[in-house]
Amino acid sequence: MAPRVYVTRHVFGDTVERLKRDAEVRVNSSDRVLPKSELIGHLKDADGALTMVTDVIDAELLAAAAKLKVVANFGVGINHIDVAAATRAGVIVTNTPGVLTETTADFAWTLLMAAARRVVEADRFARSGKFTAWDPKLFVGHDIYGKTLGIVGLGRIGQAVARRAAGFNMRILFHNPRPIPERVIKELGVTPVSLEELLRVSDFISLHVPLLPETKHLLNDRTFALMKPACIVVNTSRGPVVDEKALVRALKGGKIAAAGLDVFEREPEIEPELLELDNAVIVPHIASASHETRIRMSTMAADNLLAVLKGNRPPHFVNPEVWDNRRR
Ligand code: DGY
Numbered sequence: 268m269a270p271r272v273y274v275t276r277h278v279f280g281d282t283v284e285r286l287k288r289d290a291e292v293r294v295n296s297s298d299r300v301l302p303k304s305e306l307i308g309h310l311k312d313a314d315g316a317l318t319m320v321t322d323v324i325d326a327e328l329l330a331a332a333a334k335l336k337v338v339a340n341f342g343v344g345i346n347h348i349d350v351a352a353a354t355r356a357g358v359i360v361t362n363t364p365g366v367l368t369e370t371t372a373d374f375a376w377t378l379l380m381a382a383a384r385r386v387v388e389a390d391r392f393a394r395s396g397k398f399t400a401w402d403p404k405l406f407v408g409h410d411i412y413g414k415t416l417g418i419v420g421l422g423r424i425g426q427a428v429a430r431r432a433a434g435f436n437m438r439i440l441f442h443n444p445r446p447i448p449e450r451v452i453k454e455l456g457v458t459p460v461s462l463e464e465l466l467r468v469s470d471f472i473s474l475h476v477p478l479l480p481e482t483k484h485l486l487n488d489r490t491f492a493l494m495k496p497a498c499i500v501v502n503t504s505r506g507p508v509v510d511e512k513a514l515v516r517a518l519k520g521g522k523i524a525a526a527g528l529d530v531f532e533r534e535p536e537i538e539p540e541l542l543e544l545d546n547a548v549i550v551p552h553i554a555s556a557s558h559e560t561r562i563r564m565s566t567m568a569a570d571n572l573l574a575v576l577k578g579n580r581p582p583h584f585v586n587p588e589v590w591d592n593r594r595r
Pocket of ligand 1: 319341342343344345367555
């Protein structure tokens with residue numbers, strides 16, 4: 268009998284057709300975020316699930332989905348999946364690293380530049396009919412060229428962000444919990460510093476850390492207070508890395524100049540006071556949303572899923588110990 272696969276949202280390209288060659292595939296035709304009870308209903312007889320960041324895959328769901336062998340996530344971040352519970356249940360969890368690196372780095376820069384040059388505010392103004400004459404004081408922003416960029420988390424995406432800074436002749440500082448190879452540091456022309464120094468001296472701070480207990484609220488009242496008043500903060504990592512209420516206080520109180528935000532602490536909810544602030548550029552978690560990358564993410568998720576169902580080692584997985592135990 269063909270394995271059963273459930274796809275929790277619409278995916279891209281020919282992904283579903285490819286899955287159908289080797290599996291009996293059902294897709295969430297409503298394409299809405301499914302509450303846990305519905306997700307459990309769909310997964311209880313599934314061998315594989317193709318999931319997204321909006322699907323909460325926890326111990327309760329994994330216990331109910333007793334046949335599940337693989338959760339193939341469409342996306343690199345896996346904080347919505349209880350990986351430890353999946354490992355205990357013998358379920359392989361896969362993700363899509365690499366294919367969205369450049370697209371996400373492009374977007375971190377999009378937010379950085381939009382916030383620095385007040386693009387969204389100015390767009391709103393131009394559309395409102397208020398643009399009656401050129402004005403030297405209109406939407407005066409901050410230069411990027413020659414400034415200091417602080418990258419928190421120098422993984423794949425952080426490194427891609429650093430590479431783009433070369434064209435802006437920037438001094439690039441980084442803080443990474445684990446040591447970065449000297450070769451990479453040289454190649455990128457980046458300087459390792461403590462988190463505190465990075466926060467104190469950077470003109471732009473871009474966050475690229477995963478959400479872990481130790482990165483939750485990395486930016487908070489205390490750390491915002493260390494920043495320069497002209498500092499601009501960009502977050503394309505995960506919302507809870509920033510204490511959103513503290514961010515509102517920092518933006519309102521002039522502790523920092525602006526923020527560019529792709530992710531939010533209680534997504535899809537956004538702190539209401541943040542929505543009132545002109546110095547916050549706010550977008551709905553779209554950093555990896557390019558046509559090309561969405562197709563690559565779909566393909567990679569399907570490849571990972573099919574590999575497991577065919578008994579092969581998946582190209583990208585986050586709990587290899589499940590695989591190793593199976594091989595013994
Ligand atoms: C990712 O890949 O982690 C994106 O944020 C979508 O989940």
